[in-house]
Amino acid sequence: MxxxxxxxxxxxxxxxxxxxxRRLDPSVQVVGVVDSNEEGTRTRLAECDRQNAVFYKSVDKLVRRAKPDALAIGTRCSLHSPYAVQVARYDLPLFLEKPVAVTLKQATDPERAFRKSRCQVVVSFPLRVSPLCELARRDIAGGAVGDPVHVTAVNYVPYGTVYWEQPYRDYDIFHGLFRQKATRDFDYLSCLMGSPILRVTATATRGQVFGAKKKAGLVSSRCKEQDTCLESPQNHKRNGSGGSPSDHLCLFNVDCGEGHRFNEDASSALLEFASRAHWVYTQVFSSRRDAAACGATVSWYLGTVGFDWYANALKRVRHRSPFSAVERVGEGASHLGGDQELGYSFLELIRTGKGSRTPIQTGIQSAYACLAAVESAKQGRYVKVRQVSC
Ligand SMILES: NC(=O)c1ccc[n+]([C@@H]2O[C@H](COP(=O)([O-])OP(=O)(O)OC[C@H]3O[C@@H](n4cnc5c(N)ncnc54)[C@H](O)[C@@H]3O)[C@@H](O)[C@H]2O)c1
Structure with a gap:
């Protein structure tokens, strides 16, 4: 067990x-929980865990009394780093949700805490370890494009309403979509290129699609425009565009944020790698339905390798011989198999003390790149990305 x-x-x-x-190892049991909402957590727990799990007021009590074999941190973004610093004191495998940090201090704190720690971490970056990204990485490392110098990457998010109609819009907790969202993309791209990101210039557009002047506290059921509003529950159902089909927070009211403290409608970055490769990245949150796209294209003298997690496929074109190929991934797994690979990685870590494919350094390094993008978008200039030293 x-x-x-x-x-x-x-x-x-x-x-x-x-x-x-639990599908990979049915013996996994939740024996202890620290959560400020015990009642909500109890309803979420699986039947087998509901009987065993004991709630504790602190990480220390959880570790000493429940004697877990491994820990996980799944709070919202702003608490990942403070809890990770606490957990670094124990010699226990840790599964840590992304983003690892949302401020510079939150990134340097775990960097310091994990320098001498024996706690090994699996950061929740499913894209990096997904079979599709792994296939692309192997193709590129094997010379499919020649020197990988030029990359484009996109994330046309079809479920973007969650960032305005759910608590994800709370800037104090989630800190915007460069940090909350792009962190896993910055991570997989760095892995794909086999090189760290050195500097970034970025821009962001806010308040042009979502967020506006409607009154504070408004929910869709109390809005006079629910028949015509494209984001009302009834229109979400009618036009098949995704978004909540039940009563939800208004996506066009003042609570969505203001100034820089506001989720981006879209944000873009130009990044330079230590290898001298450069990469154009963009994420947009108003795409819907078949417009969904998430993936990258690496193209240079010898060929092009491009993949997309929504199309579930990788295309490889040989520029100098008459062959092109499309390879497809089997369907059905969350994050296209990335979550399963993270699961295997975590179980391996628990059993052998080795095997993390996404150690703490990957999470901190990606956080540094995201923080540089945020800074750049504010200042309108290139910003150097701090490099992890732990
Ligand atoms: N890796 C991925 O691909 C991926 C996908 C989705 C979400 N996420 C990340 O997962 C995180 C959690 O998202 P979610 O949708 O599960 O959120 P959630 O709100 O469902 O879960 C957060 C939990 O933390 C608890 N909590 C709040 N304050 C706490 C405190 N002080 N101490 C302990 N627990 C506390 C809440 O009660 C809740 O149970 C987010 O940071 C999000 O970015 C990652």
Missing amino acids: IRRGVIGYGGRIHGSIDHVL
């Missing part, structure tokens, strides 16, 4: 335990 302690038992960590980890 694997005894698991969880700090912040929310929707994401519940999915990763119940739908991923």
